[in-house]
Amino acid sequence: MSSETVxxxxxxxRVIDAARHLWGIYGRLERTARISIWIxxxxxxxxxxxxxxxxxxxxxxxxxxxxxxxxxDHPAGTDLTGRDVFSRMVFGTRVSLAVGVGAxxxxxxxxxxxxxxxxFYGGWIDEVAMRTMDVIISFPALVLALxxxxxxxxxxxxLILVIGIVFAPQYARxxxxxxxxxxxxxxxxxxxxxxxxxxxxxxxxxLPNAMTPVIVQATFHVALAIIIEASLSFLGLGVQPPxxxxxxxxxxxxxxxxxxxxxxxxxxxxIVITVLAFNLVGDGLREEYxxxxxxx
Amino acid sequence: MTRSNYLLKRLLxxxxxxxxxxxxxxxxxxxxxxxTVSALLPPGQQSPTQIERVTEQYGLDExxxxxxxxxxxxxxxxxxxxxxxxxxxxxxxxxxxxxxTAQLGFVSLVVSLLVAVxxxxxxxxxRGTWVDQFxxxxxxxxxxxxxxxxxxxxxxxxxxxxxxxxxxxxVPPGGYVPITEDAVAWAHHVIAPAVTLGIGFAAILTRQxxxxxxxVLEEDYVRTARAxxxxxRIVILVHAFRNGLIPVVTVLGFQVGFLMNGAxxxxxxxxxxxxxxxxxxxxxxxxxxxxxxxxxxxxVIFVLLNLAVDMLYTYLDPxxxx
Amino acid sequence: MAHTTxxxxxxxxxxxxxxxxxxxxxxxxxxxxRTHFHTDDGELRAVDGVSFEIRPGExxxxxxxxxxxxxxxxxxxxxxxxPPGEIVGGEVRFDGEDLRGFSPERLRQLRGEETSMVFQEPxxxxxxxxxxxxxxxxPLRVHRDLKHGASRDRAVELMRRVGIPSPESRVDDYPxxxxxxxxxxxxxxxxxxxEPRLLIADEPTTALDVTIEAAILDLIRELNETMGxxxxxxxxxxxxVAEICDRVAVMYAGRIVEYGDVKTIFDDPRHPYTQGLxxxxxxxxxxxxxxDPVRGEPPDPREYPDxxxxxxxxxxxxxxxxxxxxxxxxxxxxxxxxxxxEDP
Numbered sequence: 038m039s040s041e042t043v044x045x046x047x048x049x050x051r052v053i054d055a056a057r058h059l060w061g062i063y064g065r066l067e068r069t070a071r072i073s074i075w076i077x078x079x080x081x082x083x084x085x086x087x088x089x090x091x092x093x094x095x096x097x098x099x100x101x102x103x104x105x106x107x108x109x110d111h112p113a114g115t116d117l118t119g120r121d122v123f124s125r126m127v128f129g130t131r132v133s134l135a136v137g138v139g140a141x142x143x144x145x146x147x148x149x150x151x152x153x154x155x156x157f158y159g160g161w162i163d164e165v166a167m168r169t170m171d172v173i174i175s176f177p178a179l180v181l182a183l184x185x186x187x188x189x190x191x192x193x194x195x196l197i198l199v200i201g202i203v204f205a206p207q208y209a210r211x212x213x214x215x216x217x218x219x220x221x222x223x224x225x226x227x228x229x230x231x232x233x234x235x236x237x238x239x240x241x242x243x244l245p246n247a248m249t250p251v252i253v254q255a256t257f258h259v260a261l262a263i264i265i266e267a268s269l270s271f272l273g274l275g276v277q278p279p280x281x282x283x284x285x286x287x288x289x290x291x292x293x294x295x296x297x298x299x300x301x302x303x304x305x306x307x308i309v310i311t312v313l314a315f316n317l318v319g320d321g322l323r324e325e326y327x328x329x330x331x332x333x
Numbered sequence: 334m335t336r337s338n339y340l341l342k343r344l345l346x347x348x349x350x351x352x353x354x355x356x357x358x359x360x361x362x363x364x365x366x367x368x369t370v371s372a373l374l375p376p377g378q379q380s381p382t383q384i385e386r387v388t389e390q391y392g393l394d395e396x397x398x399x400x401x402x403x404x405x406x407x408x409x410x411x412x413x414x415x416x417x418x419x420x421x422x423x424x425x426x427x428x429x430x431x432x433x434t435a436q437l438g439f440v441s442l443v444v445s446l447l448v449a450v451x452x453x454x455x456x457x458x459x460r461g462t463w464v465d466q467f468x469x470x471x472x473x474x475x476x477x478x479x480x481x482x483x484x485x486x487x488x489x490x491x492x493x494x495x496x497x498x499x500x501x502x503x504v505p506p507g508g509y510v511p512i513t514e515d516a517v518a519w520a521h522h523v524i525a526p527a528v529t530l531g532i533g534f535a536a537i538l539t540r541q542x543x544x545x546x547x548x549v550l551e552e553d554y555v556r557t558a559r560a561x562x563x564x565x566r567i568v569i570l571v572h573a574f575r576n577g578l579i580p581v582v583t584v585l586g587f588q589v590g591f592l593m594n595g596a597x598x599x600x601x602x603x604x605x606x607x608x609x610x611x612x613x614x615x616x617x618x619x620x621x622x623x624x625x626x627x628x629x630x631x632x633v634i635f636v637l638l639n640l641a642v643d644m645l646y647t648y649l650d651p652x653x654x655x
Numbered sequence: 656m657a658h659t660t661x662x663x664x665x666x667x668x669x670x671x672x673x674x675x676x677x678x679x680x681x682x683x684x685x686x687x688x689r690t691h692f693h694t695d696d697g698e699l700r701a702v703d704g705v706s707f708e709i710r711p712g713e714x715x716x717x718x719x720x721x722x723x724x725x726x727x728x729x730x731x732x733x734x735x736x737x738p739p740g741e742i743v744g745g746e747v748r749f750d751g752e753d754l755r756g757f758s759p760e761r762l763r764q765l766r767g768e769e770t771s772m773v774f775q776e777p778x779x780x781x782x783x784x785x786x787x788x789x790x791x792x793x794p795l796r797v798h799r800d801l802k803h804g805a806s807r808d809r810a811v812e813l814m815r816r817v818g819i820p821s822p823e824s825r826v827d828d829y830p831x832x833x834x835x836x837x838x839x840x841x842x843x844x845x846x847x848x849x850e851p852r853l854l855i856a857d858e859p860t861t862a863l864d865v866t867i868e869a870a871i872l873d874l875i876r877e878l879n880e881t882m883g884x885x886x887x888x889x890x891x892x893x894x895x896v897a898e899i900c901d902r903v904a905v906m907y908a909g910r911i912v913e914y915g916d917v918k919t920i921f922d923d924p925r926h927p928y929t930q931g932l933x934x935x936x937x938x939x940x941x942x943x944x945x946x947d948p949v950r951g952e953p954p955d956p957r958e959y960p961d962x963x964x965x966x967x968x969x970x971x972x973x974x975x976x977x978x979x980x981x982x983x984x985x986x987x988x989x990x991x992x993x994x995x996x997e998d999p
Binding site: 069169172175176177178179180183184185187188260264265267268271272273274284287291294295298301302304305308309312313316317320 | 350353354358361362470473474476477478479480481482485486488489493494497590591593594597598601609612613616617619624628631632635636639
């Protein structure tokens with residue numbers, strides 16, 4: 038019997054394949070989700086290119102223009118020290134996206150290995166780990182984050198860390214369930230039969246299929262993380278001044294209600310747009326992977 | 334097993350959970366920088382002798398497990414210590430705040446149900462039409478708005494601006510009046526924070542109701558009800574809704590956590606003396622016994638609420654066994 | 656079977672199909688009923704011109720394979736077709752009046768009182784969160800204004816009538832506490848509550864064990880005889896038809912292909928499809944037999960061929976079969992066949 042070599046795909050081919058796959062998903066999403074993806078892209082670009090997008094330096098004080106109303110020059114007005122609110126909002130995008138995406142990434146990186154290894158190997162360690170995860174999950178996220186951050190002190194990195202840890206158990210449990218159900222299917226048996234070690238089987242065969250609910254949940258979590266960051270910053274336990282973050286801006290602006298209401302209201306609009314975009318994308322992805330209704 | 338046995342079993346299971354939570358928080362508080370000494374002594378009075386006295390008085394130099402053990406011993410006897418910052422017994426402070434939050438939670442639950450049930454039902458029965466799309470966007474909008482910002486906007490419009498436009502506020506900009514003192518004023522004060530909290534909750538509930546009703550309306554027994562000549566309204570509200578409620582109630586239990594998330598900031602914005610605001614203050618002042626007490630209380634309420642939801646579930650669905 | 660002694664009847668029939676099969680004073684007269692489903696993939700013609708009648712007290716079997724349109728027909732009669740489905744043509748005359756002209760409210764009043772329906776899967780057709788007494792008594796509360804206590808008492812009697820043992824103690828039970836056969840009896844009790852003049856049973860025994868099936872069929876037959884209740888029995892099982900039906904309508908691809916008295920049709924089927932169906936039934940008395948399953952598959956209801964829907968599978972088909980639109984024609988007293996051949 039002659040042996041043939043089946044050509045393995047090159048990395049370029051893999052990338053093209055992945056891109057095509059993603060484009061296909063994009064095409065199938067419904068309209069609001071697609072619009073939201075564009076909004077997220079714009080926001081990301083805004084965050085990265087903040088110095089270019091913002092008309093003014095966010096920390097530049099200008100006492101002549103203190104508490105100016107919204108105008109063409111200052112679309113969202115200025116605060117007490119004359120700083121342009123809009124520019125501060127633009128820079129605030131950085132913090133929100135960094136915390137949102139960072140915390141979720143951390144949560145996934147912690148939770149997925151724990152959940153998948155536990156699900157795959159089972160045993161009493163798995164039981165204990167999962168029970169612990171259940172306890173943490175059942176606790177309201179903000180309260181937990183509040184308690185821990187209050188103790189550790191607020192900062193950008195602490196926020197990412199704490200929110201990530203609060204989210205991790207959810208991913209652990211999600212993956213755990215998926216791994217459990219996939220573990221018993223036949224193609225895993227077949228994969229083991231090819232001599233692949235346990236971790237290899239986990240990595241190549243089990244995980245790729247189990248990841249879709251994780252991706253959906255992660256998208257929703259980014260939205261939630263941004264709200265938690267804003268809430269904690271609002272309470273003073275989050276990102277510290279002078280770094281502009283939407284939560285802090287809203288808190289600062291309270292003093293000037295109702296007179297200079299735009300200082301508090303505008304950053305909130307930014308939050309709503311960002312969070313709504315992520316939520317709609319998450320819902321679109323969920324429909325794609327787990328359609329719950331038969332379309333008429 | 335019988336219902337009461339099940340109840341007992343669940344209550345007993347609560348105990349290890351509470352132990353774990355209280356241990357975790359205690360450790361976190363004790364191991365963190367910024368010692369409790371500074372919480373106990375105002376800045377001007379932190380001489381070494383005073384620090385020593387306080388340390389001895391509160392046993393702050395004992396090993397951690399001893400400190401925890403002492404706290405636990407007193408806790409099971411109902412004594413949660415005294416708040417460092419306030420001096421009052423933790424138990425009374427916590428109970429007082431919890432009562433305020435409970436009122437807020439109750440009213441906001443009512444508000445959300447009043448919005449979510451009709452909106453969710455209409456979305457399900459008019460699936461695919463603009464009513465449905467509107468409901469969906471409204472729901473997602475609702476959960477995308479941070480509660481503290483919504484609170485600020487509501488105060489801005491209905492209190493401060495209203496005052497400018499009409500000479501008086503529609504609702505006060507915050508504060509609390511006990512219901513026993515003045516029911517009307519209480520209602521006046523509770524409605525704005527309750528609506529703020531309720532918006533997010535209503536959004537989630539609407540989606541849940543819609544989703545479960547859409548499934549139920551396709552079921553065979555709904556078709557049977559129609560075949561019997563039952564009026565359309567009864568088919569939806571009795572035959573379908575009674576089934577559609579079941580998964581919603583399950584989810585309700587989990588969403589109480591969401592309510593608590595919102596409560597922390599809403600209480601802050603509206604100066605509502607609830608347990609969320611209490612926790613925040615306790616954490617920032619490193620008031621260890623108060624934090625312990627508040628967290629423990631929240632955990633207990635949580636578990637009890639989840640248990641109540643489970644019990645409710647068994648009443649709603651006759652197929653469920655314990 | 657007789658062989659072709661005459662040429663094919665390719666001339667247009669003198670009158671409408673439903674006029675040819677009409678009899679005196681039918682209770683239900685279905686005339687060229689057409690029910691379509693407007694789907695994204697095309698217009699699905701589930702019921703493509705169906706005509707039949709039921710007289711008071713008669714049991715008509717509507718038999719056909721899955722997808723033939725028989726269930727959609729029964730749902731159309733009850734006005735239970737919902738979007739994307741729609742009745743697009745024909746008449747359904749109950750007591751002489753066309754139901755298609757009824758307002759939704761009038762139709763609703765008819766349902767459960769004059770005509771009622773029993774469905775295939777009793778477990779899912781019964782509401783899991785209400786007890787049997789509540790459900791069985793409901794038609795009485797809706798149509799006869801009975802109060803809860805009175806309707807519950809009547810429910811007990813109805814349950815007894817359909818053969819549910821110890822109904823007084825079982826009336827408070829929930830559907831999941833009943834066996835499949837008992838659930839179906841409860842459904843029948845529910846359908847009988849207001850003493851309807853027409854009972855539509857859509858595959859009532861398909862989901863049940865064979866032994867239970869016999870008992871349920873006996874019950875339906877007995878109710879038909881004692882209450883004089885006309886019955887439309889929809890099924891895919893010829894054996895069921897032979898058991899309890901007076902007349903039968905054989906349905907294929909949205910149309911009725913053979914119709915008439917049950918004994919006549921079983922003894923001497925005239926449509927190739929019916930012949931094929933009967934030829935598939937094994938004879939328990941002979942050991943050696945070759946069964947001839949009907950070859951091929953039914954056509955896609957979104958794209959019916961021109962002419963006779965069965966022509967592509969038919970051994971006796973000729974060119975005319977694709978050009979004419981075979982409708983039911985009399986081949987014997989009370990025996991109609993929708994084939995160009997009178998006796999293939």
